[in-house]
Structure formats: structure tokens, C-alpha cells
Amino acid sequence: MSEENSQVGYPAPNVTPNITRLTPYRHGKSIQEVERELGITGMIKLASNENSLGPSPLAIEAMQAYSGKMHLYPDAGTYDLQQFLAAKLNVDPEGLVFGNGSDDVIHLVGITFLNEGDEVVQAHPSFVRYEAAATLNNCACHLVPLTSDWIHDLDAMLAAVNEKTRIVFITNPNNPTGTIVGKQALDAFLDALPERVIAVIDEAYHEYAAPDPDYPDCLPYVREGKNVVLLRTFSKAFGLAGLRIGYGITRPEIASWLNRTREPFNVNLMAQAAAIAAAADTAHVERTVAVNEAGKQQFYHALASFGLSYAPTYGNFIWFDTGRDSKQVYSKLLYAGVITRTGDIFGAPTYLRVTIGTEAENAKFLNALPEVLAAIPTAE
Ligand SMILES: Cc1ncc(COP(=O)(O)O)c(C=O)c1O
Known part of the structure; x- marks a missing residue:
């Protein structure tokens, strides 16, 4: 914090240089946060690679x-x-x-x-x-x-x-x-x-x-x-x-x-x-992995049919090129009820990272995507 920003009458705290170089972690938005901001309900979160089946x-x-x-x-x-x-x-x-x-x-x-x-x-x-x-x-x-x-x-x-x-x-x-x-x-x-x-x-x-x-x-x-x-x-x-x-x-x-x-x-x-x-x-983990495998195929099939290239994934999320500024894609997807993660924080501004969820969650995202993409100009 600089001198000007510190509270009147109090000296600025003495922050060591390494701490001043740290940037706060940019966490994915929570469902409650987005619903509050946009005034909508029924959001799903495919942004933080959580397990949509919940705990065992x-x-x-x-x-x-x-x-x-x-x-x-x-x-x-x-x-x-x-x-x-x-x-x-x-x-x-x-x-x-x-x-x-x-x-x-x-x-x-x-x-x-x-x-x-x-x-x-x-x-x-x-x-x-x-x-x-x-x-x-x-x-x-x-x-x-x-x-x-x-x-x-x-x-x-x-x-x-x-x-x-x-x-x-x-x-x-x-x-x-x-x-x-x-x-x-x-x-x-x-x-x-x-x-x-x-x-x-x-x-x-x-x-x-x-x-x-x-x-x-x-x-x-x-x-x-x-x-x-x-x-x-x-x-x-x-x-x-x-x-x-x-x-x-x-x-x-x-x-x-x-x-x-x-x-x-x-x-x-x-x-x-x-x-x-x-x-x-172990049965819960097996179910989780099976749902994820089916979800992968659902994503691969849909993304290929939209002509979008993706990295085959070994995790519970998929990284793909939207061909556009993915921050705009992200914002429009919020209005369609889905929270995702933009690639800019990873240095890839046209990419999106989407968690693979249940079949219904994946379908909600994949059904919304073509219309969202059509509304945004492609990157040069
Ligand atoms: C690769 C990797 N490592 C570590 C973590 C941290 O996970 P946690 O602190 O919840 O165990 C994450 C979370 O997204 C991750 O993706």
C-alpha cells in the first residue's frame, strides 16, 4: 500500500519487496457471486475442476x-x-x-x-x-x-x-x-x-x-x-x-x-x-472417473462438430481454443448460466478451460456455446 492510500494518521505498513511482487490469487467466481451480480438463478460452475457428483x-x-x-x-x-x-x-x-x-x-x-x-x-x-x-x-x-x-x-x-x-x-x-x-x-x-x-x-x-x-x-x-x-x-x-x-x-x-x-x-x-x-x-471414485470419461467424449464430439481444436485431456477439464477473445466468451456464457475460466491468466487469451461435469451440465454449456461464439468476432 502506498503512503497516499494508507489511512489518514496511520503510517503505511512496511511490506517487504517480495510481498509487493505477489499478485492476489484470481479465483473463479462463485455461483452466488454471479447470481447476485447478474440477478439470475440456476447458474452452474464449470470453472474450478470440482467434482460435480459431490463428495462420497x-x-x-x-x-x-x-x-x-x-x-x-x-x-x-x-x-x-x-x-x-x-x-x-x-x-x-x-x-x-x-x-x-x-x-x-x-x-x-x-x-x-x-x-x-x-x-x-x-x-x-x-x-x-x-x-x-x-x-x-x-x-x-x-x-x-x-x-x-x-x-x-x-x-x-x-x-x-x-x-x-x-x-x-x-x-x-x-x-x-x-x-x-x-x-x-x-x-x-x-x-x-x-x-x-x-x-x-x-x-x-x-x-x-x-x-x-x-x-x-x-x-x-x-x-x-x-x-x-x-x-x-x-x-x-x-x-x-x-x-x-x-x-x-x-x-x-x-x-x-x-x-x-x-x-x-x-x-x-x-x-x-x-x-x-x-x-x-473406491466405488465413488470409479463412478466419478466413469462420468468424466463419458463427459470427455461428449465434449470431444461437440467441439469437433463446432470446428474447435482442443487438447485431449487426462483430467476433469478441457482446454480449447475459442478462436476469439475468451473473456467475451466467458461473459456471454455467464448470461447463459455457465461459469468457466478464461485462458488469459494462463497467457492464452483465446482459450477457455471448462470443467467436465455431469452429462446435463456439459449439455448446458455445449448447447449455449455456438450462439455465444457466433456473437463474437474471431481473433485476427
Ligand atoms: C495442478 C493443481 N495443483 C494443486 C491444486 C490445489 O488444489 P488444492 O489446494 O485444493 O488441493 C490445484 C487446484 O486447482 C491444481 O489444479
Whole structure:
């Protein structure tokens, strides 16, 4: 805040330069926000890659069972969930780190392992929170463009690694493009990466991609003791975005540093209980993935029939070129009752990212799209 903006009589707060370089996170608009602003009802949100089926009924039951216990602090060690997931994933329980969403784990990795002047490498466009972690810790973040197929360019990312590099972020599947890197490419990349560099492999959309044989299983990297942190979340396929719980899977030494930085009660009581129930409900995840697969085909078919090019997706969202200023497309879609995400924040101003929802939600969007596009001039 500048001197002029500060309240009369009070000095401007002393904000450190790294904080002044941070930009507030631009979250997708909520349904309530848009309905209030436009004075309409019946909006649907296909903007934040949430699970339209909602949480597992077993997770809802667990939350209800715990609602009467909210006077208690949560377990600071998230022990029950830690044991459950370690057994499920066949990893050392001491290598699991829990966060208030996987965002929190990204933040922890940054403040734990970055010193002023260190460098970070990530793909672009990709998830925006990695750069924020670099900036917060006074570090440069190298944004390495994706290939023309919207895939991580691992050779170029390796070329961007230098003696100052401490962390490389790989997003698999990538947000906003839904693309993946395969096992061979990832093996070669990790083999060539200097050992002191931590590779953070963000698998927020893991459950959607996991059935595909081209999607790599990264747990062996952790079991082999590589400098790798895998990020997973309960916000996407598990339908618990509002509860805020995610985790890192790494080797115990890395986890022990992250756990020192972590706030002791960063994962609330209800989240710990619901996450175990959600993780145990494999049928709900299977249903979620099946609905998503059907939705993908619905999108592919419609977008192709409109002559629009899209990136085949391994996540629960689709990235496609509207051929026009997608902010205008976004605005008109709001009036048609659908909230989406524009590509400009990812440096692709004609692209739109749309979450794959239920069949009816997808149809609402796809039925509205041709008329919206027809009303907006194509980009040069
Ligand atoms: C790639 C990626 N990583 C991490 C996150 C953060 O998810 P959460 O903090 O809800 O676990 C998201 C959310 O959109 C994401 O797309």
C-alpha cells in the first residue's frame, strides 16, 4: 500500500519487496457471486475442476459423525489418515505430509527449501501457485513454454536448470491443458536432474489419469528415495474441495523438514475423518472417473462438430481454443448460466478451460456455446 492510500494518521505498513511482487490469487467466481451480480438463478460452475457428483456419501457420513466433536483440536500428526494412506500406497508413513489443500504443501515446499536468490523451474502455462511460492521466497521462477501440443517440454525445462535451481515443478496432468508426460520421458528427466534439485510432481488430477496406461506411476520414485515430492489432493476426484485437504508423498527426510515448517493444526478434524472415508470409497471414485470419461467424449464430439481444436485431456477439464477473445466468451456464457475460466491468466487469451461435469451440465454449456461464439468476432 502506498503512503497516499494508507489511512489518514496511520503510517503505511512496511511490506517487504517480495510481498509487493505477489499478485492476489484470481479465483473463479462463485455461483452466488454471479447470481447476485447478474440477478439470475440456476447458474452452474464449470470453472474450478470440482467434482460435480459431490463428495462420497461415506465422507458425508463421516463429517456428520464428527460435527459434534468440533470443540476438539484435530490430531496434529493426522495419524489415522497417514497410516491408512501409507498402507494403501505402500509407502513409508513418515514420508507423508498433510496440508490445508495441496496448495498448502506447495507453500510449505517453498518456504522450507527456497532461499533468496535460488531459482525455480516450471512449465507455462501451468498451475499459478508455484510462481507465487518462488516470489514469496525471493526467488526467480523460470517459466518454460509447453510444446505446441501443450505438453511439458522436459528438455527445455532441463536446459533451464542451473546451479541456483532448487525446485522443478511438473504438473501431471497439467492444469490448464490436461496433458501428461509419460514414464520414459519422466525417467530420463529425473535421471538427468542434478540430485540437489527437488522435483515436485503435482498429481492433483491423478485419479482421472491413473486408469490410462500412458500415465506414469510415480510412487516408485519415492520408494527409491529420489528427491521427489508427489502432490495429491482430496479436492478433485474425491469431491472435497471445500474441506481443504491435500498431501505430499516423499521420502521421510524431506517430510521431516516440511513437518517442521507446517502449522500443527493445518488439517482440520472433519477433513481428516472425511478423507479416510473418501479414500476408502473406491466405488465413488470409479463412478466419478466413469462420468468424466463419458463427459470427455461428449465434449470431444461437440467441439469437433463446432470446428474447435482442443487438447485431449487426462483430467476433469478441457482446454480449447475459442478462436476469439475468451473473456467475451466467458461473459456471454455467464448470461447463459455457465461459469468457466478464461485462458488469459494462463497467457492464452483465446482459450477457455471448462470443467467436465455431469452429462446435463456439459449439455448446458455445449448447447449455449455456438450462439455465444457466433456473437463474437474471431481473433485476427
Ligand atoms: C495442478 C493443481 N495443483 C494443486 C491444486 C490445489 O488444489 P488444492 O489446494 O485444493 O488441493 C490445484 C487446484 O486447482 C491444481 O489444479
